[in-house]
Amino acid sequence: MLLIPCPWCGPREEAEFHYGGQAHVAYPEDPAALSDEEWARYLFFRDNPKGVFAERWSHSAGCRRWFNALRDTATNQIHGVYRVGEPRPVAS
Amino acid sequence: MSPRPPGADLPEHPDRLWNAAEPKSSYDVVIVGGGGHGLATAYYLAKNHGITNVAVLERGWLAGGNMARNTTIIRSNYLWDESAGIYEHALKLWEGLEDELDYPLLFSQRGVLNLAHSLQDVRDSVRRVEANRLNGVDAEWLDPRQVKEVCPIVEISPDVRYPVMGATFQPRAGIAKHDYVAWGFARAAAALGVEFIENCEVTGLRVSDGRVTGVETTRGSIAAGRVALCAAGHTSVVAATAGIDLPLQSHPLQALVSELLEPVHPTVVMSNAVHVYVSQAHKGELVMGAGIDAANSYRQRGAFHIIEQQMAAALELFPIFARAHVLRTWGGVVDVTPDASPIVGLSPVDGLYLNCGWGTGGFKATPGVGWCFAHTVAHDEPHPLAAPFSLDRFVTGALVDEHGAAAVAH
Numbered sequence: 001m002l003l004i005p006c007p008w009c010g011p012r013e014e015a016e017f018h019y020g021g022q023a024h025v026a027y028p029e030d031p032a033a034l035s036d037e038e039w040a041r042y043l044f045f046r047d048n049p050k051g052v053f054a055e056r057w058s059h060s061a062g063c064r065r066w067f068n069a070l071r072d073t074a075t076n077q078i079h080g081v082y083r084v085g086e087p088r089p090v091a092s
Numbered sequence: 093m094s095p096r097p098p099g100a101d102l103p104e105h106p107d108r109l110w111n112a113a114e115p116k117s118s119y120d121v122v123i124v125g126g127g128g129h130g131l132a133t134a135y136y137l138a139k140n141h142g143i144t145n146v147a148v149l150e151r152g153w154l155a156g157g158n159m160a161r162n163t164t165i166i167r168s169n170y171l172w173d174e175s176a177g178i179y180e181h182a183l184k185l186w187e188g189l190e191d192e193l194d195y196p197l198l199f200s201q202r203g204v205l206n207l208a209h210s211l212q213d214v215r216d217s218v219r220r221v222e223a224n225r226l227n228g229v230d231a232e233w234l235d236p237r238q239v240k241e242v243c244p245i246v247e248i249s250p251d252v253r254y255p256v257m258g259a260t261f262q263p264r265a266g267i268a269k270h271d272y273v274a275w276g277f278a279r280a281a282a283a284l285g286v287e288f289i290e291n292c293e294v295t296g297l298r299v300s301d302g303r304v305t306g307v308e309t310t311r312g313s314i315a316a317g318r319v320a321l322c323a324a325g326h327t328s329v330v331a332a333t334a335g336i337d338l339p340l341q342s343h344p345l346q347a348l349v350s351e352l353l354e355p356v357h358p359t360v361v362m363s364n365a366v367h368v369y370v371s372q373a374h375k376g377e378l379v380m381g382a383g384i385d386a387a388n389s390y391r392q393r394g395a396f397h398i399i400e401q402q403m404a405a406a407l408e409l410f411p412i413f414a415r416a417h418v419l420r421t422w423g424g425v426v427d428v429t430p431d432a433s434p435i436v437g438l439s440p441v442d443g444l445y446l447n448c449g450w451g452t453g454g455f456k457a458t459p460g461v462g463w464c465f466a467h468t469v470a471h472d473e474p475h476p477l478a479a480p481f482s483l484d485r486f487v488t489g490a491l492v493d494e495h496g497a498a499a500v501a502h
């Protein structure tokens with residue numbers, strides 16, 4: 001089980017969190033203007049790196065807030081967490 | 093007289109099922125990944141299409157990935173016509189596979205029950221039974237009493253939190269011994285001339301003018317006329333080396349077995365609402381699994397709370413398991429698509445073919461996908477049963493949405 005450091009509550013067990021997938025996927029500014037390919041990319045395609053991944057978590061059984069984490073999907077090591085709106089830190 | 097050295101009296105090593113090969117500089121077809129799908133594809137390329145200058149490159153050892161980690165459930169009772177087509181084709185091949193490969197597979201058609209626990213479950217299940225029948229897939233709707241007849245150890249009391257309100261039953265479904273399946277395909281393909289190269293990781297796809305020309309590996313470069321991807325959970329990583337993005341997310345999927353028990357469980361039981369599925373292996377272990385770990389990961393292990401939840405679910409359905417001990421838990425990395433259906437077919441690069449996205453349920457497809465994917469590679473054109481599973485369905489919107497429809501994964 002992951003030990004996830006919520007930026008508000010500190011380290012808590014993974015079981016308290018809900019996963020939100022890739023971070024920084026913005027809703028298209030003008031969805032109607034997208035081609036089918038662009039819409040498909042927005043809807044269905046997410047990065048799937050074996051390595052550092054910027055992802056969203058919600059502390060659903062705690063403060064109930066969303067935040068972002070940088071986690072290495074090859075090792076599960078969490079390099080850092082940051083609040084929504086903060087820029088993505090450089091992975092160490 | 094001098095003492096005999098230890099081991100001198102042991103019998104000869106049994107015949108090898110295949111011989112490990114040294115990589116040649118070039119092949120007509122290179123298959124990336126020596127799991128069930130790669131082995132079955134190699135076999136049918138040689139058998140059905142006469143293409144035998146084929147190498148299967150495996151970064152670890154043959155069938156050390158999900159092929160040796162799955163819970164071996166075989167069924168074809170999917171909702172949509174496209175799924176019924178390919179999974180039923182696979183089930184028909186399973187029914188003749190021991191003879192075809194001349195190898196024991198412990199294929200056991202003991203049936204699969206998919207339990208319904210709510211009115212919505214009941215409606216969806218009955219609909220699926222009707223759809224299955226229209227597609228020539230055997231399916232029955234059972235009431236709770238009939239469920240108990242098929243599987244006497246299931247709790248059908250109305251007093252539990254998620255009472256069993258009935259189940260779909262596919263009598264021809266069942267299980268097989270996954271490693272035997274791998275060995276059977278490997279031996280048969282080797283006899284037809286296919287080479288297996290283990291400890292050989294593909295680190296890059298070579299592409300020139302939009303056409304694949306070979307692969308870079310940890311054992312040197314290998315030229316190839318065609319390259320067929322069967323890398324399961326690692327497909328995104330391999331495809332990315334040719335600049336191809338795929339709508340896949342890699343997740344750990346866990347399973348567990350109990351200690352060996354007397355035969356108590358005659359069939360396979362799956363429940364999506366309570367979320368566990370259970371069968372009993374020939375050896376006697378109860379084999380259980382559930383859903384993926386939520387977070388993306390390439391680690392072949394998951395979190396213990398997932399195991400805890402599936403054990404709780406199993407106890408609710410099977411109070412008799414209360415004293416059984418867990419012997420072993422493990423995980424594999426599965427590649428999940430947005431519509432829970434696989435991607436099989438052509439890729440944006442000529443001569444490069446995709447077989448991925450089987451997620452939590454590709455074991456049952458092994459012979460069927462091997463058959464269809466070999467055809468796709470041999471003819472540079474999707475096999476009709478694979479055609480609906482093209483990559484471009486995510487652009488056209490023609491999804492095969494088995495997520496909600498199939499009631500259960502695996």
Ligand SMILES: Cc1cc2nc3c(=O)[nH]c(=O)nc-3n(C[C@H](O)[C@H](O)[C@H](O)COP(=O)(O)OP(=O)(O)OC[C@H]3O[C@@H](n4cnc5c(N)ncnc54)[C@H](O)[C@@H]3O)c2cc1C
Binds near residue numbers: 149161163426502
């Ligand atoms: C716990 C668990 C339970 C499951 N239960 C069921 C079930 O009950 N029924 C069912 O139908 N399905 C089930 N599945 C899913 C099923 O196991 C998979 O869909 C199926 O095995 C995938 O095809 P494969 O056998 O070819 O995969 P794998 O055996 O994973 O083969 C892929 C191979 O590619 C190799 N590879 C990866 N990258 C490279 C590279 N760069 N170079 C060379 N080789 C590479 C890997 O090492 C691996 O051996 C389960 C899976 C898991 C993990």
Ligand SMILES: [Zn+2]
Binds near residue numbers: 059
């Ligand atoms: Zn919190």
